[in-house]
Amino acid sequence: MDKFDRVYQLHQALAGRRVPIPLEDLMEKLGHCSRATVMRLLAVLRDELHAPVAFDKEADGYVYRCDTAGQPYELPGLWFTAQELQALLVFERLLNTLDPGLLSDHLAPLKRRLDELLQHRRLGLGEAVTRVRILGAASRLPGDRFKSAASATLQRRKLRISYHARSKDKLTERTISPQRLVHYRDNWYLDAWDDLRKALRSFAVDRIRKAEELPEAARDIPDLELDDHFASSYGIFAGKANKIALLRFSAERARWVADERWHPEQVGQFGTDGRYDLRIPFRDARELVMDILRHGAEVEVVGPEALREEVKAALRKAVGQYEGGG
Numbered sequence: 001m002d003k004f005d006r007v008y009q010l011h012q013a014l015a016g017r018r019v020p021i022p023l024e025d026l027m028e029k030l031g032h033c034s035r036a037t038v039m040r041l042l043a044v045l046r047d048e049l050h051a052p053v054a055f056d057k058e059a060d061g062y063v064y065r066c067d068t069a070g071q072p073y074e075l076p077g078l079w080f081t082a083q084e085l086q087a088l089l090v091f092e093r094l095l096n097t098l099d100p101g102l103l104s105d106h107l108a109p110l111k112r113r114l115d116e117l118l119q120h121r122r123l124g125l126g127e128a129v130t131r132v133r134i135l136g137a138a139s140r141l142p143g144d145r146f147k148s149a150a151s152a153t154l155q156r157r158k159l160r161i162s163y164h165a166r167s168k169d170k171l172t173e174r175t176i177s178p179q180r181l182v183h184y185r186d187n188w189y190l191d192a193w194d195d196l197r198k199a200l201r202s203f204a205v206d207r208i209r210k211a212e213e214l215p216e217a218a219r220d221i222p223d224l225e226l227d228d229h230f231a232s233s234y235g236i237f238a239g240k241a242n243k244i245a246l247l248r249f250s251a252e253r254a255r256w257v258a259d260e261r262w263h264p265e266q267v268g269q270f271g272t273d274g275r276y277d278l279r280i281p282f283r284d285a286r287e288l289v290m291d292i293l294r295h296g297a298e299v300e301v302v303g304p305e306a307l308r309e310e311v312k313a314a315l316r317k318a319v320g321q322y323e324g325g326g
Helices: 002-014 023-029 035-047 082-097 105-117 145-155 223-230 251-257 284-292 305-320
Strands: 053-056 063-066 155-164 170-184 187-194 199-204 210-218 243-249 267-270 276-282 298-303
Touching: 002 035, 002 063, 023 035, 023 082, 035 053, 035 243, 063 082, 082 199, 145 155, 145 170, 145 187, 145 210, 170 199, 170 223, 243 251, 284 305, 298 305
Parallel strands: none
Antiparallel strands: 053 063, 155 170, 155 210, 170 187, 187 199, 243 276, 243 298, 267 276
16 A cells, blocks of 8 residues: 555545544554554645644544634545646646756656656546547647747846747847746747837747847836736737627527637627627737637627628628639
């Protein structure tokens, strides 16, 4: 029996008890192990797993203290929510695919511990790596420039970059103060203060052609200002939201869309006919238009009129690809 199994048995002996349990009883429950072994396991529970183990002198025994809300202690790692399991597997796969870089030496011990956790038979996660799939979509490799972007962001240094913008197909030289690295829709972006534009901008890391970390300290922008600029609008495009899109989904598509989170401040409402109205704050319509188009005839843009016309034009152009030729 390994240490984790004994710790689990000790937790089971303590969990749910209202009265302290003597050390001798714990020794018996753990297979007649020694006093020293039980004391070591109690130390693991208290110091490594942060269990609220307490010794009651009057009762001459050990007990779990309840938290301030009166909730009993649960041993971490035994149960996973869907989100926790996904995060665990994503992190494990990210570590397995990392090239040697800025943090590889420091992350090596964490990777070993994560591998042990996934393989431990008590957790039942041995099959998870092969039985749970996490699919990416349209990801772009960030390349070697990621190391420079990460280093400058974490070290709070300015960065001189050559940046190729897809929208204008143009290469520009910029000096920027990195603020945050953002992983969004399977791609990496760098939120930064741009000295050239005198404003906050978001840069796709895979479009950085050259990067040089400068000795000059980066300009720091308060978190509230960053959130207001980058998080209030729709998608990756920054700027404070100044418009509200009203999208009306068919009753059939509503069964899916009503459970989706398009924006933190979205407002949804079902109509009497089963259709679903979704209101979304936005500023730059480009990403929103792409997400609307993937629903095809199952959604109508009710407003604003400019967004409605933009989607209508995109649909006409798409239909035109199939008419009068092939």
